Structure formats: C-alpha cells, structure tokens
Amino acid sequence: MSTVPGLVVVGGGECGARAAFALREAGWKGPVTLVGAEDMLPYERPPLSKSALTAAHLPAPVTIRDSDALKDADITFVGGAPAVDIDRDVHKVELADGQRIRYERLLLATGARARRLPLGGAAVADVHYLRSHVDALALRKRLRPGARIGVIGAGFLGLEVAASAASRGCAVTVVEAAPQPMSRAVPAPLAATVAARHAHAGVDIRCGVAVVALRARGDDVEIRLTTGDPLVCDTVMAGVGAVPDTALAEKAGLAVENGVRVDARLTTSDPDIFAAGDCCSFPHPLYDNRRVRLESWRNAQDQGVAVARAMLGADEPFTAVPWFWSDQYDLTLQIAGLPDAAVTETVRRRPDGVEVRYGIGADGRLLAASAVGPGNAVSKDIRLAETLISRRATPAPEALADPVVSLKALLRG
Numbered sequence: 001m002s003t004v005p006g007l008v009v010v011g012g013g014e015c016g017a018r019a020a021f022a023l024r025e026a027g028w029k030g031p032v033t034l035v036g037a038e039d040m041l042p043y044e045r046p047p048l049s050k051s052a053l054t055a056a057h058l059p060a061p062v063t064i065r066d067s068d069a070l071k072d073a074d075i076t077f078v079g080g081a082p083a084v085d086i087d088r089d090v091h092k093v094e095l096a097d098g099q100r101i102r103y104e105r106l107l108l109a110t111g112a113r114a115r116r117l118p119l120g121g122a123a124v125a126d127v128h129y130l131r132s133h134v135d136a137l138a139l140r141k142r143l144r145p146g147a148r149i150g151v152i153g154a155g156f157l158g159l160e161v162a163a164s165a166a167s168r169g170c171a172v173t174v175v176e177a178a179p180q181p182m183s184r185a186v187p188a189p190l191a192a193t194v195a196a197r198h199a200h201a202g203v204d205i206r207c208g209v210a211v212v213a214l215r216a217r218g219d220d221v222e223i224r225l226t227t228g229d230p231l232v233c234d235t236v237m238a239g240v241g242a243v244p245d246t247a248l249a250e251k252a253g254l255a256v257e258n259g260v261r262v263d264a265r266l267t268t269s270d271p272d273i274f275a276a277g278d279c280c281s282f283p284h285p286l287y288d289n290r291r292v293r294l295e296s297w298r299n300a301q302d303q304g305v306a307v308a309r310a311m312l313g314a315d316e317p318f319t320a321v322p323w324f325w326s327d328q329y330d331l332t333l334q335i336a337g338l339p340d341a342a343v344t345e346t347v348r349r350r351p352d353g354v355e356v357r358y359g360i361g362a363d364g365r366l367l368a369a370s371a372v373g374p375g376n377a378v379s380k381d382i383r384l385a386e387t388l389i390s391r392r393a394t395p396a397p398e399a400l401a402d403p404v405v406s407l408k409a410l411l412r413g
Contacts (some may be wrong), residue, residue, distance in 0.1 A: 005031075005102040007095055007311060010083045011109030011246065012036020014045065014297060015277030017064040018304030019107055019311075024073045026173040026312050032075045033101055035093070039080030041067060043133060046297055047158035050327060053143060054167055054384035061133045102392040105272050105311045108249055109304070112195055112242035112278040112295060117152065123221050128237040130157060140332045142235040145169030150233035152211055152222050156326045158239030159194065164326040166201045173231055174203060175223065177210040185324060186407040187339055187357050190372045197329055242295055244279045257281055259293045264317030274311055283320055285339035286389065287341050287367070298323040321386045330374050335384040337368030341376055346397040348381075356381050358401075364394040387411060 007023055009016045012034060020034040036042060043061035046075075052059045070077050078095065085094040092100045114129035128139045138163070143149065149165045151158045154176035167174045174181075180191045195205050213224040214236065223231040244259035252269045253263040260275035262268055262282045268275050277300045283289040302320040309316070324335045342359025349355050354377055361369035369385030371378035384407040388395060395410045 004235075005091060005104040006033060007031070007105050007107070008033045008035065008101055008103040009107045009109060010035045010093060011107075011111055011277070012038060012042045012077070012079060012280070013111050013277065013300065014042070014064060014111065015111070015300035015304040015306045015307075016107070016109035018301050019109060019276065019308045020060065020075050021065060021069075021073055022305045022308035023311065024075070026308055028308075028312060030104070032073075034070075034077045035081065035083055036077065036079045037082035037103070038132060039063070040133070041070075041077070041079070043287060044297075045131075048130055048133065048136040049157055052133065053140050053161065053164040058137070064148065072398070083248055086273070088273070091272065097374040101273075104191075105274065107307055107311060108268070108273065108275040108279060109277045109300075109307075110245040110279045112244050112250060114238070115241040117211070117214075117238050117240060117242050119211070119332055121214055121216075123216040123236075125238065126216070126221060127214070128151075128235065129238065130161065130239065131242075132228075139237060140234075143168040145168055146171065147225060147235060148174070148186075148233045149173070150222075150231055150236045151219070151239065152223070154178070154205060155184065155239055155240040155241065156182060156324075158237070159198065159328055160326060161200065161237055161239060162203050162205075166198075166203050167329075172203045173233070174198070174205045175209045175211060175225060175231070175377035176205065176207045179208050180207060180327075181207065185339065186333065187345070187370050189355065190333065190357065190370055193331060193372050194328060194331060197331055201223055201329060238294060242278065244281075244293060244295060246279060249275065249279075250286060257291065261291075265310045265315065266318055267305060267310065274307050276300075276307040282318060283323075285317055286321065286392070287338060290341070292322070292338070296321050296322065296324050297312055302406065319390070321389045331372055332375060332378065333370075333372040334378050335368065335370045336382050337366075337389045339368040339370055344397075346401045348401050350403050352377065354378060356385070358385065358397075360397060364391075366393055366395060366400070368405055381407060384408065384411065 042064045053376040081095040081097040147170045149170045151174040210226045215222045249260045259281040281293040306318045326333045344360045356371040361367045399405045
C-alpha cells in the first residue's frame, strides 16, 4: 500500500464505493483507498430483503463493482478490517488489523446499523436483523413453507421481508406500534393500499400494537404484545429502524447531530474529513435548510458522487431531491421529496386507478410526490415530479390533480 497521502474512503457500501470511483471519474490521479468492514467486495443492499431471500438457489452478493473494475480504476480495496480510530493531527486512519493509512482527505461513509429491540431476556438473542448478506443468508434458512414468521416493525424493510416470507409459503404476522404501516414516510392512503396487498397474500398486519417482551418456549419464541395476545413464532425478525454509525466520528471528536454533522458540501467539522450516505445529517436547501438524514439507496449514490467532487474542491451544495422506493409483491412504491414537509395535498387519480399524491408547501411549492402501482406504472409521474421539485416549481394544484394535464407541460410552464 502506498505511503503517499491520498484520498481514503471508510465504508464499503453503496456510498463509499460510488465515491471511490467518482473520484477517479472526476480526474483524481493520486492514491485512492477504499476500506470495508466486511470481508467481501462492495455489494448492493436492496436485494437483501428481496431476491436474497426468495431466489431459487443460494444467492451471491450483487457486487457494485467487481475486483477487475477496482483494479482498472487503481483503487486499493481493504476488506475485513474496519477502521477503529482517526488521528486527525497526523492524518492517519487506523484499522482493526493494525494498519495505519495516511490520508490527505478522508470520507466517512460508514452507513447505519440495525436498531436493536430495547428488550431483555434470552429470547432476544435469537431475533434476526437484516443489514448484511450474512444476515440475509441466516434469515433465508428460516423461511420454509409453513414456518411462522413474526416481523416486528412495518417499515419498508419489515414489509419487504414479510412479502418475501409470504412468497416462500410462510405464515407471516407483522406487528407495528404506529397506527399505520410505513408511518414515517408514506401517506396513509398509499400505506393502506400496500397493507391490503399484504392481506391478500395472507399476511396479518397488526398496527397500534407494541411488543413488551420476548420469551423462549422450547424451540419457539413468544412475542408478548400490549394487547395481551401471545404470538408464537418459529422465527422473529426485527425491522425497527436504523442508527447512524457515528462511533468512529465521535471518537475522533467530530460534530454529531442525528449522524455525522456536515455542511451543504458534506464537509464535517474538520475541513479535511467529509461524510456522506446513511451516516450523515445535512442541511437541505430545498427544504429551508432543514437538517435531514436520509436512509436510501438513491441518496447513497447521489451523495457518493457529490462528495467526491467536494473532496476535490468543488463548492456547490448538495441539492438532490430525496427519492425512496420499495418493491412488495407486484407493487412498487415510489416517493420523491419529503411528504412530511408539506402543509396541503392534492391527488391525481389516473384512469388506471393509480393515485399520485402531491405535497404542497405553504409557499405553493411542490415538495413531494408519492404513488404506488404495479411494476413501473408510477415511475414516469414520480420522475417528472422530482424534476418539478428540484426546480422549486409552484404548479397550480388543480393542474396537478387533473389527469388530462400533462406533467411535461407543467415543466415547460
């Protein structure tokens, strides 16, 4: 490994891998080192709750870039040796195996870790979480026809796992403390559509119900609920959110606020250290510089490219429109923007039955668009809405609601 200070990326996930290649694409000729905690090449996370659980044959990770691509780009990949310390004074990163890597500028793309259930008892040790390919393989073994699967949490991850388990012939029950599934990000009518599809597949979703304890019963696990009803399962999976992985940043004395705190250029409180992806919070100019932290595949990609430019001296702020998606059964849910930033909503009811829900701000700006439909049925409308949001457009609500009015015409107008 070169002893010449170069650009070092800590985090071998989507954001880190994209950033490493973006540095080369932006013209950086010096050393680039990509450090991954897992002993495997950077791979895609979205398949973990879907094809990794449902594929007919044992799946391999879907790599973001393979070893040949890393070699061709002259990127040094160090896997299986997580970073454990940063010496900011001498610009060195220390790895768990004792290696010390010099950096000119450093990127933290450490992602997030699964939030653990705040419960005690021996049965908690048997709960499955899903953040890695190894986690997916362990859960996959449990998804046998007739198996009783309990899913705690009806967010995107929990419901995607529920759909995958149901497709494997499992009897699935989902419990959610909130009054509706996906309550943090999805308008209630769209959440209801997704819940109805789960019910059609035989999944029992129970909202407004919290877990108070887990108890081992032989080979089974009993989930004790606030309703008093026991839920006996063969396997329990928890999808109760994620926590930004800020341990390395905190140890180095960097500012942390719901993730590693960065500015509009994704720079931390140390001008030579940057952070991007699930691990960081940043001010978003499209939402009055509200500080947000986004856990999404698209954001990891977008910030990976943007932070590479920032590391090379670019001054432009990060302005990409937040975008989320979830595939469940034959349905795809897509969201552009932040629905919770809107104060009013208007709905476009298309002839095919799909509803596109638009969130409007107090100033009339379009701030969000959400829809669910079969396959790629909603992709075009959400993509056009994303462009309107990025342009700070103020389309007339009646035009948004009218399915006869072309969204492309609104872009031109």
